[in-house]
Amino acid sequence: MNILGIETSCDETGIAIYNEQQGIVAQALYSQIELHAEYGGVVPELASRDHIRKTALLTDQVLQQSGLSSREIDAVAFTQGPGLIGALLVGATFGRSLAYSWGCPAVAVHHMEGHLLAPLLEDDKPDFPFVALLVSGGHSMLVDVKALGDYTILGESIDDAAGEAFDKTAKLMGLGYPGGPRLAKLAEQGRPGVHRFPRPMTDRPGLDFSFSGLKTFAANTLRSCDGSEQALADIAHAFQDAVIDTLMIKCRRALEQTGYQRLVVAGGVSANQQLRSGLAQLMKKRRGKVFYPRPEFCTDNGAMIAYAGYCRFKNGDRETLSINARPRWPLNELKQ
Structure with missing residues (x-):
């Protein structure tokens, strides 16, 4: 067929x-x-x-x-x-x-x-049920996947999705289009601890996301910096840390809520190496496993x-x- x-x-x-x-x-x-x-x-x-x-x-x-x-x-x-x-x-x-x-x-x-379903194209594919984190330019959501078509949305973005926030913040920094991958690359040169961005909606129960405030926080931080490449890298580092930490906190909550040991991560932002590294550590501590589609x-x-x-x-x-x-x-x- x-x-x-x-x-x-x-x-x-x-x-x-x-x-x-x-x-x-x-x-x-x-x-x-x-x-x-x-x-x-x-x-x-x-x-x-x-x-x-x-x-x-x-x-x-x-x-x-x-x-x-x-x-x-x-x-x-x-x-x-x-x-x-x-x-x-x-x-x-x-x-x-x-x-x-x-x-x-x-x-x-x-x-x-x-x-x-893209990770099911791989040789090492997850069995049902699992929690899916879908993160792209237009969507950020956590889904309880019991079977094909049996989906319960546990949480989703109420404003900007994660990828959208990456792109908009990159545009504020003058990094061009598409901005998300360029911001992630610049963040590698940033110094930890120079800035501390908030982790939105992690101080309350629930699994919804909100990333528009991080864009505003980045804009205010940009206005107070000297505009040098290092200053921009420090802001990119702090911004990416905040987004990744938020995604990881929500993933941990979703896994605790469902009791599942399998996590699927897909969408454009799933190619982010810091996100992959962080979720690999999270699942190792939980004695579970995380699944991704290949980068392409x-x-x-x-x-x-x-x-x-x-x-x-x-x-x-x-x-x-x-x-x-x-x-x-x-x-x-x-x-x-």
């Missing part, structure tokens, strides 16, 4: 094919970073237009790479949401039309379920959509002929 996956939720066009026996047999990814860099962030209309230019080309590339013909594709999976409405409509329109022309079913995939599957990609589409296809999910996109789509609305 071969499932073609299409990811167009934001600023990356990802196409991949998942085979039931072999796993991912072909994939291609195009990033729009250069397109949006001069604007300091994603411009939705430009993102949509670029998806239109790239989706069909990458699909042809992946088919050639895999050696498969359209007749050998059993279903086409596409990201239905959440994400930018225009970008989602490109993938939904192309995916649904492609499935119709090839005479195979179409399967709609939830973007965050794709991230959540941390950010948006077609492979995670192809795999999630395969799981949904096996579950009997099928799309009608109508073309739908859901820019807002709560994860806990998915059926088991």
